[in-house]
Amino acid sequence: MSAILENITVIDWTQNVAGPYCTQLLGDLGATVIKIERPGTGDDTRQWDSPSWDGEATTFLAFNRNKKSICIDANDSKGQEIIKKLVEQADVFIHSLKPGSAEARGLGYEELAAINPSLIYTAISAFGESGPLRGNPGYDPLIQAYTGIMSVTGNPGDDPARVGVSMIDMATGMWALTGILTAIINRSKTGKGCRVGASLLETGLAWMHLPLTNYMATGKVPEKIGTATTMVAPYEAFRTKDNWVIIAAGNNRLFSSLCHALDIQKVLNDPRFETNKERVIHREELHQAIEERCIEFNAVELIKILQEANVPCSSINKTNQVYEDVQIQSLEIIKQIEGIRIPNFKIIDLPFRIDSQRSMFRLPPPLLGEHTTEILNDSGYSSEEIELLRSSKVVGG
Structure with a gap:
């Protein structure tokens, strides 16, 4: 699978999580990814070092494998010329600057498309490319709040809660x-080439697809309902003697199976619970009737x-339980990587396979500016030119 994009070169001028995750996915699919970083500090996530893994920030490690790092001062005209030179032979250019920032440096779509008409230029922003907030910075929890995700997350009456990932x-x-893969096909x-745009705000709205559709249909503002979902019941967490168990009986057949398994025939025969619509209307009474039976078992017994x-069900696992789970281990999505600078380094691979194959780990997350000389050499710069650029702090590493 790692050969699918082997002829694609990506210039990655992004930082934090959204952009680097996109370019890591491209790298996992075989693209050559050249990550542009600020001299001296690099990607902000290099400093998000609590927690760290062998002294390196886990956030940076999680989103930057299969890339090469070059340090360029993009505020310097000579640095901008280096970026333009890299773009000449690139297929994809991607940045995560505020709208207008790349253009102010002479690195907007029009300028780079003139250099390379087949370039797929990709811009990731917080609030999108139009509107009064287009220039505002934004991060994951801010957008979860702005788009209403926090308003439907958690239990009724609880303080606001961010989705924990x-x-x-x-x-x-x-x-x-x-967008990039679609553009490559086109x-x-x-x-x-073309210009691709994506934003955190539009992503948040996409996640709110169903709550917004429900509101548009009914005029009723969705509220927090804990582990439940608005349109199906029972479809939520129930107490046991020692833990919680999620039960998802998404149709009449599964509801019948649930009632027979728990030997609660009276619930099955109750007209209040005859259809899913009735079960949703009487969710609280249904929950109580099922939980009265669930509480007689511990979680392991109930799941069995x-x-x-x-009947679809699950314990509510903690991270260590997920890591040790036999089913998850059997998927081989968590890979141990040998022979790199971090002992016992592991990655979470792509969550899909092609012809039963996952991606190939080719490069560890790079040290800051680790490949500056190599990339400049490949771009035609002489050793003397590279040393001059380095001494004038146009490049680093």
Whole structure:
């Protein structure tokens, strides 16, 4: 699978999570990814070093494998010329600057497309490319708040809660990847490049697709409902003697199986619970009736009973349980990487396979400016020119 994009070169002028995740995905698929970083400091996430792994920030390590790092001062005219030279032979250029910032440096779409008409120029922003907030900075939790995700996350009456993973950032990277791959397909037909845009805000709105559709249909503002979902019941967490178990009976057949497995025939025969619509209306009464039975078991016992009846269910696992889980280990998505500077380094691979194959780990997350000399040499700069650029601090590493 790592050979799919082996002829694609990506110039990656992004930092934090959304952009680097997008370019890491491209690298995992075989693209050559050249990561441009600020001399001296590099990607902000290099300083997000709590926690760290063998002295290196885990956030940077998680989103920057299969890349080469070059340090360029993009505020210097000579640095801008280096970037333009890299773009001449590139297929994709991607940045995560505020709208207008690349253009102010002479690195906007029009300028770079004039150099390389087949270039796929990709811009990732926080609030999008139009509107009064277009120039504002934004991060994952801010967008979770702005788009209403926090308003539907958590239990009724609780303080606001962020979804506990970087879902906005990572999904924005995935949407940007979708746009880039679509553009690559289109370029194979037309020979022309294009401009791809993605934003954290639009990603947040995409995640709110169903709550917004429900609001537009009913005029009712969705609220927090804990582990449940608005349109199906029972579809939530239930207490046991020692833990919680999620039960997802998404249709009448599964509801019947659940009631038979728990020997609660009276619930199955109750007219209040005859259809999913009725079960949703009477969710609280249904929850109480099921939980009265669940509480008689511990979580392991209840899951065994439900799995034997083919009722979808799960314990609410902690991270260590996920890591040690037999099913997850069998998928071989968590890979140990040998022979690099970090002992016992592991990665989370791409969550799909092609012809049963996952991606190939080719390069560890780079040290800051690790490949500056190599990349400049490959771009035609002489050793003397490179030393002059380095001594004038146009490049680093």
